[in-house]
Amino acid sequence: MNAPGAIVVGGGLGGLWASLRLAEAGFPVRLFSLFEVKRSHSVCAQGGINAVLDTKGERDSIEQHILDTIKGGEYLANQPPIKSLCEQAPGLIRTFARMGVTFSRTPEGGLDLRLFGGVKHRRTCFAGASTGQQLLYGVDQQVRRLESQGRVEKFEWWEFLSLLIDADGRCRGILAMDLRSLEVRAFPAETVVLASGGFGQLYAPKTTTSTNSTGAAASRVYQQGAWFANGEFFQFHPTAMLGHDKTRLMSEAARGEGGRVWVPRDPGDRRDPTRIPERERFYFLEEFFPAYGNTVARDEASRAIWRVTRELGLGIGGGDRVYLDLTHLDRRFVATRLGAILEIYRKFAGSDPLDTPMEIFPAAHYGMGGLWVDFERDADGGMRPGSARNHATNIPGLYACGECDYAYHGANRLGANSLLSASFSGRVAGEAAANYLRGLDPARPALAETVIAAERRRQEAINQRLLSADGEENPYTLHQALGALMTERVGVVRDNAGLEQALDELDRLEARLAQVGLGESSRWANQTLVFTRQLADMIVLAKAVAASALARDECRGAHHKPAFELPIPEGSFPGDPEFEDYRARWRENNTRWLKTTLAEYAALRPRIHYQAVDLSVCPPSEPRDYR
Numbered sequence: 001m002n003a004p005g006a007i008v009v010g011g012g013l014g015g016l017w018a019s020l021r022l023a024e025a026g027f028p029v030r031l032f033s034l035f036e037v038k039r040s041h042s043v044c045a046q047g048g049i050n051a052v053l054d055t056k057g058e059r060d061s062i063e064q065h066i067l068d069t070i071k072g073g074e075y076l077a078n079q080p081p082i083k084s085l086c087e088q089a090p091g092l093i094r095t096f097a098r099m100g101v102t103f104s105r106t107p108e109g110g111l112d113l114r115l116f117g118g119v120k121h122r123r124t125c126f127a128g129a130s131t132g133q134q135l136l137y138g139v140d141q142q143v144r145r146l147e148s149q150g151r152v153e154k155f156e157w158w159e160f161l162s163l164l165i166d167a168d169g170r171c172r173g174i175l176a177m178d179l180r181s182l183e184v185r186a187f188p189a190e191t192v193v194l195a196s197g198g199f200g201q202l203y204a205p206k207t208t209t210s211t212n213s214t215g216a217a218a219s220r221v222y223q224q225g226a227w228f229a230n231g232e233f234f235q236f237h238p239t240a241m242l243g244h245d246k247t248r249l250m251s252e253a254a255r256g257e258g259g260r261v262w263v264p265r266d267p268g269d270r271r272d273p274t275r276i277p278e279r280e281r282f283y284f285l286e287e288f289f290p291a292y293g294n295t296v297a298r299d300e301a302s303r304a305i306w307r308v309t310r311e312l313g314l315g316i317g318g319g320d321r322v323y324l325d326l327t328h329l330d331r332r333f334v335a336t337r338l339g340a341i342l343e344i345y346r347k348f349a350g351s352d353p354l355d356t357p358m359e360i361f362p363a364a365h366y367g368m369g370g371l372w373v374d375f376e377r378d379a380d381g382g383m384r385p386g387s388a389r390n391h392a393t394n395i396p397g398l399y400a401c402g403e404c405d406y407a408y409h410g411a412n413r414l415g416a417n418s419l420l421s422a423s424f425s426g427r428v429a430g431e432a433a434a435n436y437l438r439g440l441d442p443a444r445p446a447l448a449e450t451v452i453a454a455e456r457r458r459q460e461a462i463n464q465r466l467l468s469a470d471g472e473e474n475p476y477t478l479h480q481a482l483g484a485l486m487t488e489r490v491g492v493v494r495d496n497a498g499l500e501q502a503l504d505e506l507d508r509l510e511a512r513l514a515q516v517g518l519g520e521s522s523r524w525a526n527q528t529l530v531f532t533r534q535l536a537d538m539i540v541l542a543k544a545v546a547a548s549a550l551a552r553d554e555c556r557g558a559h560h561k562p563a564f565e566l567p568i569p570e571g572s573f574p575g576d577p578e579f580e581d582y583r584a585r586w587r588e589n590n591t592r593w594l595k596t597t598l599a600e601y602a603a604l605r606p607r608i609h610y611q612a613v614d615l616s617v618c619p620p621s622e623p624r625d626y627r
Contacts, residue, residue, distance in 0.1 A: 003027050004437050007174055007187060009160045009217060010195030011037030013132075013419065014402025014426035016139040018193045021430025023143075023151040027437055030187060032155045032176055034212055037140055041197050041210045041403075042422060045132025046341055047253035048114060048124035049096075049419040051089035055110045060121035062086050069417060070618050072118045072297055073368070073410020074557040075594060076230065079617035081375050081407050084382035085424050092423055093125055099138035103127050104337070114337070115256040116415040118297035124416040129251055129340035132419055139423075159530065160196065160217045161459050163224050163398065164188065164447060171397035172447040175459050180525050184459050186452045190440060191397050191433045194221060194371065195426060198403040202542050203364030203491075204483040208240050208249040218371055218404045219537035222544065226393045228599045228606075229406040230369035231541075232549035232559045235413055236492050238301035239324050240363035243348055247363035250324060251341050252415040254358075255294045257334065260325045261285050261301070261360075263314045273323055273357045284308050289626040296626050299412045299558045302362040306492045309361070316359060323357035362492055368413055368558065369548070370406040372598060373399070381617055383428070388436040391429035397436070401429035406596075411557025466529055471515035475532040478513055482535070482542060485509075490546050494561050499550040503605065506543050513539065544599040544606045551608045554593045568625065586623045594620065 003026055008019045011033035019029045033040065054060040065086040070079055093111070097103060104112045104126050113122040127134040146152045157179045164173040164186060173188035199215025200207040207213075222228045239254060239261070240247040255261070262281045269276060288304050289296040296304075305322055309315035315322060326334050331354050335342065345353050372394060376387035383390055391399045391407070401422075408421040489502035513536055518528045555565045566585055569578035595610035 004190035004440060005030065006191045006193065006433055006437065007032065007189040008193045008195060009174065010040070010197060010402065010404070011154075011156070012040035012042035012195060012197060012402060013136055013139060013422040014429070015040070015193070015195035016136070016143050017423055017426030018195055018399075018401055018430035018433065019143055019152055020139065020146070021427055022193075022434050023146045025431070025434035027434060029152045030155060030189070031143070031152055032158045032160055032174070034157070034159055034179070036156050037154065038137065040136060041213055042136045042419070043133040044210065044249070045419050046129045046249060046251035047116065047256070048126035048131045048416045049093070049135065049423070050116070050123050050414070050416040051093045051125055051420065052086070052123050053090055053093065053111055053113065053125070054121075054123075055106065056113055056122050058121045060123050064121065065089070065123060067618060068119045069408070069414055070410070071624055072414040073412055074624065075590070075615065075620040076233075076410030076556065076596070076613060077408055078375065078614040080377045080382050080614055083617050085408055085421060087382065088424060089420055092420070096135060096138055099142060101127065101134050101138040103134075114253055115295055117252050117255065117295045117301065118292070118414045119295070120292070124253075124256065126253065128336070129253060129338045135419060135423065160220070162220055162455060163192065163395070164452060164455060165224065165395070166447055166451060169396065171395050175455055177459070179530060182463060182523050182526060182529070184456055184463070186456055188447050188452070191399065191436055193399040193401060193429050193433050194218065194404055195400070195402040195429075196404045198367045199538070199541055200364050200367070202482065202538055202545065203234075203486050204479065205246045206483065206487050207364040208237055208247055209365070214534045214538050215367075215404075215541045216534040216537040219541040221371065221393070221395070221398065222599075223537070223540060223601050224395070225601070226395050226398065227372035228369065228541070228544045229372040230411075230548070230597050231367070231545040231599055232552050232597060233368040233411050233557055234364060234490070234545065235298055235366040235368060235558045236302040236362040237365035238298055238305055238362050239360040240365070241345055241349060242321065242359060242361055248344055248348060249341075249365065250345065250358060250360055251338070252298070254324060254326060254338055254341065257337050258326075258329050260294055260328070261305070261322055262325060263308060263316060263322050265314075267314050267318055270317070273325070274327065282308075282314065292626050297412060298415065299560075300626050302492055303560060305362055320361045321359045322361065324360045325357040326353050327355065327357060364487065364491075366413055366418060367403065368406065368409040368411065369545070370404045371400040372596075373405045373407050375407070377614070377616070386431050386435050388432050388439060390432040391425060392432060392436070399429045399433050401425035411559060462533065463529065466516070466518060466532055467521050467523070467526070469517055471517040473512050473516045475513070475516055475518070475528065475535050478509055478516070479535055479538075482509060482539060486542060486545075490549055492560065494549055494559070495563060496550060496553070496561070499546055502546045503543060503550065506539055506546065510539050540601070544601075547606045547608055548597045548599055552593065552597060554589055556593065568623070568627070583623065590620055
């Protein structure tokens, strides 16, 4: 028989790498994307991609990259995948370079490196401030080569609706909808790799993510039985530009290249920031975290901004704003290294960051949580190369990679590890799916036509119901309500009463959505229909996030409940009785909470249970201390 086919959902770095590896292994690939592949959200990543190359002679090491990633994630990620991620990062960078990616280089021609948050060594490769775009275009060219040979077929402007699952519970393909004609079609396949990105639109408009980052695809497979892991850990990027329509990311590279975050010491100071002398400025990150200063990890930086503005009332003009200042740096240096973000700020704020400090505030940026995926550990303590278990979900035949999986970041993602994990996980998932296909029984029966017909009828019925709905609720208004709710109740700082209220309000939003009216019944390119379907799945996913946050009574990484905080006693250091008591309580807390949260879909509220974390590389011994 012909080689069994594979389907990849998502055309970002994860999906392209998975497609590349599957096609190179000899399997025909159909690649589905909501839009042209080159518009995938990976292009928005600005600052860089991590790998230990040590071209600056700082004695950086792969072991240190592993430790930084493990500790930055508060020990909550399984460690064998992290070990392999960091070990293979230098080779991945060299592969990108051979693909033609235009990395920034030193005058001598070597790969340049910059500093990113949560680390003390420069290990971030970059292409100006548009690194994600350059990486995506490099891999896309390789996929296009295979496409020209008939080994990859792209379905752009198609949306994933659901999995086709046989009587044995195996994934055997997908149902997808043509976003132009609204045709619903079945695409049988023997394996599916989901690389559909993140779910930042749960927090819109106060999110840096694309309007297509709804998490709907992940929510749909979650509703079909896939586990959703660590949903409570959502990173708020500390330096986002404020805007009426959305917030726009001002890359962490701005801090890594010497940018400083501050507010006036006098909250009533209305002077132009360039006229406020140094002694009257509060460089709070440098004072709160002297060991790291402005390059402290994102979760700490975001909470520090929250504290300064919301608790101390020191925000610019008394509001939710602080300064990110580049004006003290060499203008030519900044323009060369950060040109892309400078142009974004000039366009949408109307001022030049080279002349006056930018105004920024934390915004929802990246979900560390996602679909649960497996791995197989090898004798060296990393992931066994090529194992069919790597990046497999709990639904046989379904794999997940990129931002829609949970595997590499634990409770908090270090900057510039996202492009690395997206690329690496896509490559691993493609290789694992290829070996899964090789292990299938050649005599397996085809997927029953009754299964395909039943699922198609179900999906078409949803479309028909929405097209004929004449309720009074507007889906876009409901989305605004969802974003406001999640930002306020499941945001930078949380408490159990607010999370209970969030779950109750999500139930009410779900009920209101049942009374929706689209305002149009067109069967051609009906964007309101598409969005309303996505919104229903976003509300379901928001329940998993809120329920996971409610269940975890601790502070860890991006999940912060002050009622359960274990603060380091002020002025104490290792050896002091106060610090040793704190260390003992930290270890006791780890015994209880150092576990992966798993959410299983249920009609009313998700079922939450826990799974032990693999700590075989670096067991936790010391609390993270950014002082």
